[in-house]
Amino acid sequence: MIFGLPVISVAIWLPIIFGILVLATGDDKNARLARILAMTGAVLGFLVTIPLYTGFARDTSQMQFVELHNWITRFNIHYHLGVDGISVLFILLTAFFTPIVVLAGWQVIEKRVAQYMASFLIMSGIMIGVFAALDAILFYVFWEAMLIPMFLIIGIWGGQNRVYAAVKFFLYTLLGSLLMLVALIYLYNRSGGSFAILDFHQVAIPMTAQILIFIAFFFAFAVKVPMFPVHTWLPDAHVEAPTGGSVILAAIMLKVGAYGFLRFSVPIVPDASHKLAGVMIALSLIAVVYIGLVALIQSDMKKLVAYSSISHMGFVTLGIFIFNAYGMEGALLQMISHGFVSGALFLCVGVLYDRMHSRNIADYGGVVNTMPVFAAFLMLFAMANVGLPGTSGFVGEFTVILGAMKANFWYAFAAATTLVFGAAYTLWMYKRVIFGAVANSHVAELTDLTMREKAILGILAVTVLGMGLYPLPFSEIMHASVNDLLVHVAHSKLP
Amino acid sequence: MDLMTNLMPAAAEIFLLVMACLILIADLLIKQNNRLGTYLWVQFTLLGCSLITVGTHENVVVHAFHNMFVDDLMSDVLKLLTYLAISMMLVYSRQYLTLRGLFSGEFMVLALFATLGMMVMISASHFLTLYLGLELLSLSLYSIVALQRDSAIATEAAMKYFILGALASGLLLYGMSMLYGATGSLELGVVTHAIQSGSADKNLLVFGLVFVVSGLAFKLGVVPFHMWVPDVYHGAPTAMTMLIGSAPKFAAFAFVVRILVDGLQPLAQHWTGMLIILAIASMGLGNITAIAQTNLKRMFAYSTIAHMGFMLLGLLSGSIEGYGAAMFYTVVYVLMSLGAFGMIMLLSREGFEADTLNDFKGLNQRSPWLAFLMLLLMFSMAGIPPTVGFYAKLSVLNAVVQSGHLWLAVVAVLFSLIGAFYYLRIVKLMYFDAPESHTPITLGSDTVLLMSINSMGVLLLGILPNTLMSVCAVSVQQSLLLH
Numbered sequence: 001m002i003f004g005l006p007v008i009s010v011a012i013w014l015p016i017i018f019g020i021l022v023l024a025t026g027d028d029k030n031a032r033l034a035r036i037l038a039m040t041g042a043v044l045g046f047l048v049t050i051p052l053y054t055g056f057a058r059d060t061s062q063m064q065f066v067e068l069h070n071w072i073t074r075f076n077i078h079y080h081l082g083v084d085g086i087s088v089l090f091i092l093l094t095a096f097f098t099p100i101v102v103l104a105g106w107q108v109i110e111k112r113v114a115q116y117m118a119s120f121l122i123m124s125g126i127m128i129g130v131f132a133a134l135d136a137i138l139f140y141v142f143w144e145a146m147l148i149p150m151f152l153i154i155g156i157w158g159g160q161n162r163v164y165a166a167v168k169f170f171l172y173t174l175l176g177s178l179l180m181l182v183a184l185i186y187l188y189n190r191s192g193g194s195f196a197i198l199d200f201h202q203v204a205i206p207m208t209a210q211i212l213i214f215i216a217f218f219f220a221f222a223v224k225v226p227m228f229p230v231h232t233w234l235p236d237a238h239v240e241a242p243t244g245g246s247v248i249l250a251a252i253m254l255k256v257g258a259y260g261f262l263r264f265s266v267p268i269v270p271d272a273s274h275k276l277a278g279v280m281i282a283l284s285l286i287a288v289v290y291i292g293l294v295a296l297i298q299s300d301m302k303k304l305v306a307y308s309s310i311s312h313m314g315f316v317t318l319g320i321f322i323f324n325a326y327g328m329e330g331a332l333l334q335m336i337s338h339g340f341v342s343g344a345l346f347l348c349v350g351v352l353y354d355r356m357h358s359r360n361i362a363d364y365g366g367v368v369n370t371m372p373v374f375a376a377f378l379m380l381f382a383m384a385n386v387g388l389p390g391t392s393g394f395v396g397e398f399t400v401i402l403g404a405m406k407a408n409f410w411y412a413f414a415a416a417t418t419l420v421f422g423a424a425y426t427l428w429m430y431k432r433v434i435f436g437a438v439a440n441s442h443v444a445e446l447t448d449l450t451m452r453e454k455a456i457l458g459i460l461a462v463t464v465l466g467m468g469l470y471p472l473p474f475s476e477i478m479h480a481s482v483n484d485l486l487v488h489v490a491h492s493k494l495p
Numbered sequence: 496m497d498l499m500t501n502l503m504p505a506a507a508e509i510f511l512l513v514m515a516c517l518i519l520i521a522d523l524l525i526k527q528n529n530r531l532g533t534y535l536w537v538q539f540t541l542l543g544c545s546l547i548t549v550g551t552h553e554n555v556v557v558h559a560f561h562n563m564f565v566d567d568l569m570s571d572v573l574k575l576l577t578y579l580a581i582s583m584m585l586v587y588s589r590q591y592l593t594l595r596g597l598f599s600g601e602f603m604v605l606a607l608f609a610t611l612g613m614m615v616m617i618s619a620s621h622f623l624t625l626y627l628g629l630e631l632l633s634l635s636l637y638s639i640v641a642l643q644r645d646s647a648i649a650t651e652a653a654m655k656y657f658i659l660g661a662l663a664s665g666l667l668l669y670g671m672s673m674l675y676g677a678t679g680s681l682e683l684g685v686v687t688h689a690i691q692s693g694s695a696d697k698n699l700l701v702f703g704l705v706f707v708v709s710g711l712a713f714k715l716g717v718v719p720f721h722m723w724v725p726d727v728y729h730g731a732p733t734a735m736t737m738l739i740g741s742a743p744k745f746a747a748f749a750f751v752v753r754i755l756v757d758g759l760q761p762l763a764q765h766w767t768g769m770l771i772i773l774a775i776a777s778m779g780l781g782n783i784t785a786i787a788q789t790n791l792k793r794m795f796a797y798s799t800i801a802h803m804g805f806m807l808l809g810l811l812s813g814s815i816e817g818y819g820a821a822m823f824y825t826v827v828y829v830l831m832s833l834g835a836f837g838m839i840m841l842l843s844r845e846g847f848e849a850d851t852l853n854d855f856k857g858l859n860q861r862s863p864w865l866a867f868l869m870l871l872l873m874f875s876m877a878g879i880p881p882t883v884g885f886y887a888k889l890s891v892l893n894a895v896v897q898s899g900h901l902w903l904a905v906v907a908v909l910f911s912l913i914g915a916f917y918y919l920r921i922v923k924l925m926y927f928d929a930p931e932s933h934t935p936i937t938l939g940s941d942t943v944l945l946m947s948i949n950s951m952g953v954l955l956l957g958i959l960p961n962t963l964m965s966v967c968a969v970s971v972q973q974s975l976l977l978h
Binding site for chain 1: 859863870874879880881885886889890892893896897901904905908909911912915916919920922923926927960961964965968
């Protein structure tokens, strides 16, 4: 409770209300007011989520901070919110990134500032709603509503090919969502008229239906993750999105898909999940290895980071579907770490793009000579992306590989190749952009980071190092829920 | 006394008829260039009708005029919604029609007569009353479309509408005569009993049913009886399109429920199959063809076809839940459709129709508020939460899944995915593209207020859909179970 108000609701609605206030500031004459108001909302939005972490009981897998109210009584739909060890960190992550993207767009965004800031604030509230919803329809409402601001962000403030990317992003994700909706309605009828996700966890379902439901969920969640072969929207969306949009996409929105697997697919249809785990693992490994190779040949920095994201998310789905504690906790840790690292990398690319208006690796070279501080930051994040021990990237990847090793040596072997490929594409890019002689007159004119940029990257650097050196605060909070989920998944739900 | 008990349930219809005749005469005395008085009287009449409908409401099903006329909760709710839709249509179109010299007494009186036709259809429980209401509505609409005499395209639309409409009426009458031949009655209740008792000739019944369903499909505008819809929507002045595309859907819904669901329930196994074909064909053709349109009114015409197909899904699921869902869908559709056509009229000026896709380019730069309102409407039509369009789709899909047609639900969502594309394209034009013209948008404060209420209503009903959903479900339930 904050001032007598329920924490999660405040975390959801505070940014949304601030977003509406920001919208109300109107056109770009009041841009300064819009920025300040947005920053206030974003920071407050983060502060109110802190009680979720400090007040979280670590020894139980029960839902906490639960809010339950009637909403649509005709369909027995409730306004039902709560967090457990799986979702709580994502809420904090979402709220953490909102001030960062607001700051990142502070000067860069010059047209329709209020709409830009408001979109991010509203989206932040909606994404927290996705992670906290315990009613399937409430979840679905947040899930779909998330598309609207993102669609506008890519389409209005994006690059050259933004319209194509925005429409592709929207339709791709909508296809998956609609199939999921049919599955949810089926489950509603099957469970005797309840849309509560926790009730879905208990319903017995025959095998054929389980497999169909799994496929419907797969479309919804795999598109968001994104898994090979439905990943093709991501590079387009990332390349065309403004920096803030890329950060939110990579740091939060991809996590929504993996979270969906953990909250829906695995516990609701455990038998189908086990049966199809082989396929999921294969797709994950293809993502890890093949997409890693694809990343190697990219000439566009943003595309490279985007493909690297897909490859890293392959680890997450691998960890989930090997069904052991290492795998699942590793997957969760990897998601958090990937949020920080990929967010930071996109911000770094943004820093260069704001100055040079080019994302082409070939246009750069010798940046270290003009931007030494930036080069140091980028080095840290590149190392974290590679998974160097001592950075957050290591924790997740190592745990997943450990879990994979327990399941099957070859899974672990294939997954571990990413340590090689990841190092190859990341460091090669780093070398070409940062080192060497100053490539051209544009690079020679570059100015180093401003205070604002230093602050943003500094915060992320501290987090990446902190999580790498002392991951316990992140991992202890999820133990109980992960163990409970594994126990639940081990029982067959066939009637 | 007996006369009074007969007249009370129809009090609203009688009041409307009297007022329409009075306004028709009074309008002759008003100067040609000042129709505000007539307009206010029409609005007052609609308000009076609502008060009477609410006032004469009884919590039981009342039959009058020897079972030709029925007054139940469903008819009251639908009538109230009809008044609301007509009244909104008049507010939206006042400025638009004034600028085009069409804001005439005839238009308003014809609109009132059309309303009367809809009311009779909504309350009919006899084939003859149904037909009477339908013809009153149709003839008023034909003449309304033709009101713009000097426009070739409007005249063509009116002609097409009239000829195809007459053909549909013929089909319907032919089907009704078959049913009469088989059952010996035109009264819906008696027809039902006759079919149930098994005394009626099955072949004749099904033969008649085919014609009745075809006639209904014509009036609803579903594939393959949809040909008139795009031409009429496109050709008629936007105010007339709005009139055709909004309130009559309530009447059409009532019409289908009274005939198929209530009267011909024993033949459900036959008409369910027909409706499945009609629904799938409508959703498919409507959504796919809409993509190719460059004219917004034509696009909405195809979108209507698709929406009506989706609504049929609720009816064919064969459960009270499904009928309630179909009614909810219809209400939501009319609300969205009023807003969408209202927006076209808002952006139109003297001598300029904002009815092509390009006219919406860059609306966000010209007027962010209007663009946002239109965005809500488009996302609602596409069925994206948190707008009410999503719950309309949800309740229909739920009914379909409950009835065991899981595959039909999957087909329906796949077609709505296609549909999402062209709604999204409008959002894209408004937000992502630069405007083609920078003509300032001059607006009447009443229309902007109504537009805001209309679109925000789509959002608010999306956040709190429970009441409207329950009202629809309860009213359908009451009219189908209690008699």
